[in-house]
């Protein structure tokens with residue numbers, strides 16, 4: 131069965147970065163299930179292949195692009211290729227890719243900072259720059275940027291990550307203002323702890339139990355719960371939401387204890 135003619139993303143060309151696993155894969159899968167035509171972008175060609183095959187196997191349209199989103203010249207070429215492959219301009223962009231290391235201040239090194247900022251922040255400038263003209267030609271569009279509660283609330287060993295995710299918030303707001311005349315909406319999702327291999331692997335069992343016990347909803351979020359927020363921000367149901375940061379953290383940041 132094909133979903134392209136119905137669903138909340140019907141027929142729209144959706145680009146999802148970091149789509150080979152975790153939250154990005156859940157977003158790409160959900161966009162496809164809602165009728166989106168999905169361009170899955172990831173650095174890892176090895177992980178991208180089964181991810182795209184699974185989406186295509188569900189009867190949806192998806193293509194994989196093994197590209198480093200931190201490189202401006204590669205990103206420009208990527209968006210030209212996507213428009214040509216799908217025969218339509220990009221309508222939705224989800225900036226989800228991340229490369230993160232958590233280091234105490236004394237151990238932070240230049241190479242790690244450069245790479246984290248290239249993938250997690252600079253890439254958003256390049257993808258937005260490449261996508262906006264296509265969205266403009268298509269009559270509008272939606273950009274969804276993955277932020278983190280680390281931008282709002284301090285965690286140990288997270289100086290670089292907190293700085294780049296705070297940057298994502300600033301970029302989202304500034305891009306929303308600049309792109310409003312083109313009917314392009316730009317919003318951020320602020321997830322709390324989501325159960326992906328990357329996040330669970332960061333903590334020992336005792337820390338996971340302690341964290342979970344302090345969460346108002348008593349559990350980590352699922353990637354699919356973030357994908358649901360992404361689809362809301364990416365389709366016309368959220369047509370008056372612009373420059374917003376939607377927190378999806380099970381109540382973590384509002385809890386007093």
Ligand SMILES: NC(=O)c1ccc[n+]([C@@H]2O[C@H](COP(=O)([O-])OP(=O)(O)OC[C@H]3O[C@@H](n4cnc5c(N)ncnc54)[C@H](O)[C@@H]3O)[C@@H](O)[C@H]2O)c1
Pocket residue numbers: 147148149150151152153154171172173174177197198199200225226227228229249276277278279320321322323324325326327328329
């Ligand atoms: N998992 C969480 O608990 C959590 C919490 C808050 C925010 N987030 C944010 O959600 C997003 C996804 O998180 P995740 O846990 O699914 O991450 P993840 O590490 O599981 O997946 C990230 C993906 O990005 C890809 N990637 C890395 N460098 C790339 C590059 N240069 N070019 C293209 N792709 C590249 C990786 O190959 C990987 O497939 C991130 O922006 C993250 O900061 C996650």
